[in-house]
Amino acid sequence: MDAIALRDVTKRFGDVRALRGIDMTVETGEVFGFLGPNGAGKSTTIDLLLHYARPSSGSVTVLGRDVAEEPIAVRRRVGVLPEDFAPFETMTGRQHLAYAIEAMDADDDPSTLLERVGLGDDGDRVAADYSTGMTQRLALAMALVGEPDLLVLDEPSTGLDPHGVRRMREIVRAERDRGATVFFSSHILGQVEAVADRVAILRSGTLVAVDTIDGLREAVGVDTELRVELAAEPAAIAPAIESVDGVAAVTVSDGALRIDCSADAKLRVLDEIRAAGGTIRDFSSSEASLEDLFVTYTEGSA
Numbered sequence: 001m002d003a004i005a006l007r008d009v010t011k012r013f014g015d016v017r018a019l020r021g022i023d024m025t026v027e028t029g030e031v032f033g034f035l036g037p038n039g040a041g042k043s044t045t046i047d048l049l050l051h052y053a054r055p056s057s058g059s060v061t062v063l064g065r066d067v068a069e070e071p072i073a074v075r076r077r078v079g080v081l082p083e084d085f086a087p088f089e090t091m092t093g094r095q096h097l098a099y100a101i102e103a104m105d106a107d108d109d110p111s112t113l114l115e116r117v118g119l120g121d122d123g124d125r126v127a128a129d130y131s132t133g134m135t136q137r138l139a140l141a142m143a144l145v146g147e148p149d150l151l152v153l154d155e156p157s158t159g160l161d162p163h164g165v166r167r168m169r170e171i172v173r174a175e176r177d178r179g180a181t182v183f184f185s186s187h188i189l190g191q192v193e194a195v196a197d198r199v200a201i202l203r204s205g206t207l208v209a210v211d212t213i214d215g216l217r218e219a220v221g222v223d224t225e226l227r228v229e230l231a232a233e234p235a236a237i238a239p240a241i242e243s244v245d246g247v248a249a250v251t252v253s254d255g256a257l258r259i260d261c262s263a264d265a266k267l268r269v270l271d272e273i274r275a276a277g278g279t280i281r282d283f284s285s286s287e288a289s290l291e292d293l294f295v296t297y298t299e300g301s302a
């Protein structure tokens, strides 16, 4: 069973075509990052998953159920961290959790959840007084109530300090290890890279890529820059490397070879240098950042 399946989903708001035919499957047990620039349609997609809004056309299946037909059954198995969570005026963090536990008919211990998200010392404070990051931690704790089969996290890192970001990542991994599926939206790319098994990139309501991070790098093509220092003159070796499969360009700078190549060509390049008689003193490689990939996929007119 897929955790999420969208089939030819469109969503219009008047003249705005927020989603333009989305086909996407999230497998059970994976951490799936949902990326896109502002206005791409991420929140709209999440609203459809949770039946907060209906698609203009197409079908949305979550945990094997058609969301339009069984919205309540679906929601009982889904933990949600909404983008715009605002605590109730007078309730403490602990009371928010007690409320969520009752609503989910679950038996979690509020103290354990508060500890888990790093609010162990603040559970009895009024949540409306929490800082942005603390509010986000509380929202995550509420999403974890009842060991949901699917976690839907909308921009979960918003407002978190580096400790909070790390804790969020650890919780996401722990939830995946427990068997849950995690679907989270973000435009903070490094965090997606660190934790997602696969990512989808949305641009102006259209999916432009669904792949692993490595797969995206490969699809974009030239993605690795190798710098190799040789014992002898590098220019003599350069022609031999140009013909290696996956190499896009070879240049000599500062007495070292600079090779632009695909990620899987790195070892072939080093082998070829040795085969051509070169002695490698040192080498380093830098890979295209997710930021570069994101720009590659989302820039230009829609």
Ligand SMILES: Nc1ncnc2c1ncn2[C@@H]1O[C@H](COP(=O)(O)OP(=O)(O)OP(=O)(O)O)[C@@H](O)[C@H]1O
Pocket (backbone or CB within 6 Å): 013, 016, 017, 018, 036, 037, 038, 039, 040, 041, 042, 043, 044, 045, 187
């Ligand atoms: N209720 C609405 N009425 C009219 N237009 C809407 C509505 N909700 C969303 N839109 C439009 O749909 C498009 C997608 O918006 P959405 O909020 O899904 O983007 P997003 O990817 O979540 O962006 P962000 O990263 O800025 O949160 C935008 O053009 C937005 O203006």
